[in-house]
Amino acid sequence: MSDNSSVTGQRTTQPWYRDVITGTVVTVPVLLVYFAMGVTYGVLALERGFSDFNTVLMSALVYAGTAQLVGVEMMASAVPVSSVLITTLVINSRFFVMAASLTPNLENYSLGQRVFYGLQLTDATFALNTARFAAGRPSKIEIFTTAITGHLVWIGSTMAGVVIGRTVGNLNAYGVDFAMPAMFIALMTPLIRSRTQVVVAVAAGAATLVCFALGFAYWTILCATLVGVLVGFVRERWTKTLSA
């Protein structure tokens, strides 16, 4: 019998370091993309006049790629603080929905663990964890390994970006700017297993273009996501009614 079951919240006899290894292995592809993105953000923030300290501070505390890039651009063009905060609220509102969707999996997590988990929630860890929770009961150690390594790599790569920004400059010639879309594609495609899910992806993608064409800008991701979710929901109800 292992004495670590109370720590991991799981009935396994696996030693803790196995969960750390599993958590790291499933996260490695995301970590590589975080590294590329973190460097890109670091270079950009310096270019736009951020101090080294503020560049890294934002990665440590805000930890949300899109909002950080938009925030840097807005502050660089001296937009009022209130509109930076409102834009952050709008862009990051998707995390509210993601967190609500993950909550049922966190039954045996304490209050502190939930807050800590929330602090480190990102688009990528949301997709990774959703897949892991669906596949079984990953241990807390594994889940927090994903969360913590992601955050540390994000902060570390921002620091690297500060250094690279001073010495090398822009890395986009090497395809680095495509790392984030490639990661989202790579996270999404394995989840698609039914025709309804194809319809959801197409609907959300089309809605994104419509929202931008209509000038929704920062509301787009939330609106397009809701369209995709609703289309999937309605289509499923519809097919159920037909087959019943």
Add this chain to the structure above:
Amino acid sequence: MDQDVVSLTILGMAAVTLALKAVPLVALARRSLPPVVHDLLRHLPIAVLSAMTVQLVAVKDGAPFLAFDNIALIAAIPTVIVGVVSRNLFLTIAFGVGFLAAMRAFST
């Protein structure tokens, strides 16, 4: 740029973001979600990932950019195929980044 103002703005952004990420995790802790909500949220990962991808590859300067000279959009097509066929996170990312870098190298 006043770096103290930037620091304070960052603190504000962090507070907003943390509230959005953590409040549902804490507030919904002891409640089970109604089945309808569960049926809706099941589609969330694919919807949000698709929206983020399209925003990154098919939008430029706040407007849709559907054209043959949008190389990110072109690169996204084979990347989706590799993702569907391989279902491998690392392979798909490496292929996408490599494909785009190759397109840039050959187009100049």
